[in-house]
Amino acid sequence: MSAKQPGAILVVDDNPDILIAARLLLKQHYLVVKTTDNPFDIEQLVKAHNIEVILLDMNFNRDAISGQEGFYWLKKIITQDPSIVVLLMTAYGDIQLAVDAIKAGAADFIAKPWQNEQLLGAVAAAFAHAKDKQQLGKLTRQTQGLNQALSESSTGPAFDFLGQSAAMKQVFATIDKAAQSDANILITGESGTGKELAAHAIHRTSLRAAQPMISLDMGAISDALFESELFGHKKGAFTDAKADKIGRFELASGGSLFLDELGNLPLNHQATLLAALQNRCITPVGGTKPLDVDIRLICATNDNLQQAVNEGRFRQDLLYRINTVEIRLPPLRERSEDIPLLVNYYLAHFAHRYKRALQITEQDMAALCGYGWPGNVRELAHAIERAVILSDGDTLDVTSVIGATATSLEATQGSSGSYDTFDLEVLEQRTIRAALKHYQGNVSHAAKALGLTRGAMYRRLEKYGL
Numbered sequence: 088m089s090a091k092q093p094g095a096i097l098v099v100d101d102n103p104d105i106l107i108a109a110r111l112l113l114k115q116h117y118l119v120v121k122t123t124d125n126p127f128d129i130e131q132l133v134k135a136h137n138i139e140v141i142l143l144d145m146n147f148n149r150d151a152i153s154g155q156e157g158f159y160w161l162k163k164i165i166t167q168d169p170s171i172v173v174l175l176m177t178a179y180g181d182i183q184l185a186v187d188a189i190k191a192g193a194a195d196f197i198a199k200p201w202q203n204e205q206l207l208g209a210v211a212a213a214f215a216h217a218k219d220k221q222q223l224g225k226l227t228r229q230t231q232g233l234n235q236a237l238s239e240s241s242t243g244p245a246f247d248f249l250g251q252s253a254a255m256k257q258v259f260a261t262i263d264k265a266a267q268s269d270a271n272i273l274i275t276g277e278s279g280t281g282k283e284l285a286a287h288a289i290h291r292t293s294l295r296a297a298q299p300m301i302s303l304d305m306g307a308i309s310d311a312l313f314e315s316e317l318f319g320h321k322k323g324a325f326t327d328a329k330a331d332k333i334g335r336f337e338l339a340s341g342g343s344l345f346l347d348e349l350g351n352l353p354l355n356h357q358a359t360l361l362a363a364l365q366n367r368c369i370t371p372v373g374g375t376k377p378l379d380v381d382i383r384l385i386c387a388t389n390d391n392l393q394q395a396v397n398e399g400r401f402r403q404d405l406l407y408r409i410n411t412v413e414i415r416l417p418p419l420r421e422r423s424e425d426i427p428l429l430v431n432y433y434l435a436h437f438a439h440r441y442k443r444a445l446q447i448t449e450q451d452m453a454a455l456c457g458y459g460w461p462g463n464v465r466e467l468a469h470a471i472e473r474a475v476i477l478s479d480g481d482t483l484d485v486t487s488v489i490g491a492t493a494t495s496l497e498a499t500q501g502s503s504g505s506y507d508t509f510d511l512e513v514l515e516q517r518t519i520r521a522a523l524k525h526y527q528g529n530v531s532h533a534a535k536a537l538g539l540t541r542g543a544m545y546r547r548l549e550k551y552g553l
């Protein structure tokens with residue numbers, strides 16, 4: 088006897104002898120064989136046993152030969168789960184009935200009594216057909232979800248990921264090495280240091296580059312929609328679930344999943360995420376069929392996750408799971424050699440965008456290299472953009488670049504130009520206070536000037552009790 092195939096089949100017939108005969112035969116070949124004489128059980132059995140193929144009788148009253156009942160149940164099954172393959176069977180076979188059955192969506196038509204070899208052949212073809220349908224259904228949902236995800240977010244980074252400092256060369260080397268494996272990568276670094284650009288660089292360099300990279304900002308999803316966003320949902324799973332939705336895990340299957348701002352994830356969701364990563368499979372909300380997922384995970388945070396673990400805000404086991412390789416992006420003040428490269432890059436970019444021809448003097452470049460850039464490269468890019476817009480003539484007006492943060496510069500360096508402290512938290516706090524003062528308490532303007540997102544700014548305001 089040959090080895091059993093992994094497959095789940097349900098036989099529905101009102102004749103107990105048929106059920107026994109079918110069961111005895113099919114059990115020798117397939118792992119899951121269920122039988123019932125009551126078609127009202129179909130829905131529940133399909134869900135409970137992940138049925139892929141149904142062998143369905145056409146007539147459930149002994150004297151009925153029209154097959155109408157069979158057609159009724161066939162339609163119901165196909166509407167409920169289009170991935171199921173149905174084989175219709177009847178003792179009253181005629182050509183017209185067979186043609187009608189196939190037109191109505193059955194994969195094949197079997198006349199009773201059957202020849203065992205013939206039945207097994209039809210069932211094997213039905214399982215192959217079911218696999219194709221599942222694959223097609225998955226691809227269709229993936230395409231729909233991808234279109235949605237792509238319309239929600241930009242298709243990729245708008246800027247190159249630059250750096251010539253030793254620290255950044257080290258980052259690029261680690262990315263090159265780690266990208267080739269499927270290892271989970273954790274990218275850490277202050278806000279604006281380029282964590283998202285690094286994630287894109289990893290994906291682009293990896294063996295999965297031809298597949299999508301799907302991003303999710305963990306700080307931006309509502310508590311209630313967390314599982315649905317990650318794992319998808321089935322139509323009707325909750326009030327607003329008007330249609331099936333494919334989750335980010337499934338969308339990213341074959342590619343990379345980028346979870347940004349991971350430190351913001353509440354503990355209960357950390358447990359859910361850990362289970363999905365450990366099992367490498369997910370179940371959409373309201374669904375019963377677990378789906379295998381094949382993803383490369385990239386996470387980013389500006390939080391210190393080990394400290395978060397010590398404070399009980401982050402699970403140690405989740406940290407172990409995600410940080411197989413850790414890449415730390417250094418703040419810009421630790422790599423001022425990169426500043427000229429970045430200034431020239433963003434100057435060329437924004438000069439082109441705003442149709443300006445602007446130069447920067449050596450003296451002004453040196454001034455920019457001496458500034459602390461608490462908002463890192465994001466602040467630098469915004470500052471250059473502002474300067475390109477505000478500069479008159481053909482020389483970049485650096486006072487307008489750091490003019491907005493001049494008060495913060497003073498605060499950072501002390502009025503005499505020398506530091507009274509090197510404690511970064513103190514300096515950051517002072518800079519934020521100065522920016523707020525400068526913008527008369529307008530958080531959005533102050534955040535923009537500092538090169539911070541509003542979210543990052545609010546987190547800091549909360550942290551420093553401002």
Ligand SMILES: Nc1ncnc2c1ncn2[C@@H]1O[C@H](COP(=O)(O)OP(=O)(O)OP(=O)(O)O)[C@@H](O)[C@H]1O
Pocket residue numbers: 246247248249250276277278279280281282283284285387388389429464465466468540543
């Ligand atoms: N190495 C770099 N080369 C060029 N541009 C960079 C670099 N790093 C950062 N940037 C610029 O800074 C901006 C912010 O980068 P990114 O969003 O990757 O930072 P982040 O570390 O993810 O920030 P946050 O923690 O606030 O989300 C980018 O839009 C990009 O313009």
